[in-house]
Amino acid sequence: MKKIILLTLSCFMLSTVVMADCLDAHSSASYALMHTKRALKSDNFDHQRYYAERAVDAFEKTQQKMQGCDCAEAGKAIEEALIDLKKAVDPVDWKTGNFFTKKALEDAEAMMNALEICTSSPASTNTTSSVNTYTAEVAGIDENQDNLLEAQKALEAKQQKLLEEQRKLQEQIARQQALKEEIKKERQAELAVQIQLKTEADQAIADYKNAMKQLLKTMECPKAQQVLDAFIYNKSEASLQHESLAETKKYYQNLLIKVQQEALSAIQNCN
Known part of the structure; x- marks a missing residue:
């Protein structure tokens, strides 16, 4: 019974880590989207190239953070956005740069939509109920088993760790919301x-x-x-x-x- 509980808990923890990686990528992706919009809004050739280059950096950072996030659609959109933005960084003229920036913005919005879906997984919102389920399973173990007390203590430690992960996820979501508000104010x-x-x-x-x-x-x-x-x-x-x-x-x-x-x-x- 103890092995079953630990295996189940390990799977749950893995899901939580993947969710955290996706949220981390989502936060970085927001900056990529913001810089791409700024590049598109620039009516100055040098400003357009500058923001396009910053967008490339943000997309590359997002791509690195995506390694732990199982979100294929977002990864594909990032690759396509990087192709277009690298062409916008050093275009032959403003019009060409603007064209590739528009394409990159479409890819950026597709990336954000995909990440919104990937980060809306019920894994984080069900943390408390899942922990309670594990506690109930341990409580049902025969009290005469010698390892009951040890299993309960281990589960309580895991519970605290899961709650801490949930707190961190909530903080990341708050930062993402603040970034969205900043973009909205700029618009x-x-x-x-x-x-x-x-x-x-x-x-x-x-x-x-x-x-x-x-x-x-x-x-x-x-x-x-x-x-x-x-x-x-x-x-x-x-x-x-x-x-x-x-x-x-x-x-x-x-x-x-x-x-x-x-x-x-x-x-x-x-x-």
Whole structure:
């Protein structure tokens, strides 16, 4: 009976160690995801390469920690992310680096999803009930057996060790949650900048159109005015949620070029 208990307890401890390795990898993976997002959001070529290189380091550390974590899908995603990020570290131009960073971000999100599943195993949450089960088994051993007291003491020591492992796992989960909150705050700050950019750009473009229309009115050029009146765009604030600050800047850059082209075309149509 004692051998059965020790074998069962050994299997349970192995499961707990594997869970701890997966949580440790998950924590490192969060940094890899964060640096990949920063690389993608960078509108500066040097910044893009810098964060891509930091993401490579974080992915490699995660890959090392994955050796004790049985999570094949996460391991595959890490390998693919490293391939793309290493191309983003030294690309021929910003556009190429951005392309490979986007691919790496997809791999990073797949890695996080896989690790979320692997770290949601019921092994850690059932620690207390499992320990109680072992205690009940020992209590059922014939009290006349000479090794009963020794088995009980050994089991209590294992119980304390398991509870300590559970405490460490809970601390790791708390750190991961704090990291998620940090990433969320960074995104909220970026979104605030995007909203301000949209407000100022919309007003500037509207003022520019009105000024051009007033000039065309003075020049008695109604057909040209119609050209500007036909130029309408509509970008909702909600759409900013699905793009980075760099993408918002690029959108308004192209929009400004277009409205200037429309204004030039309107002037050329004045007769």
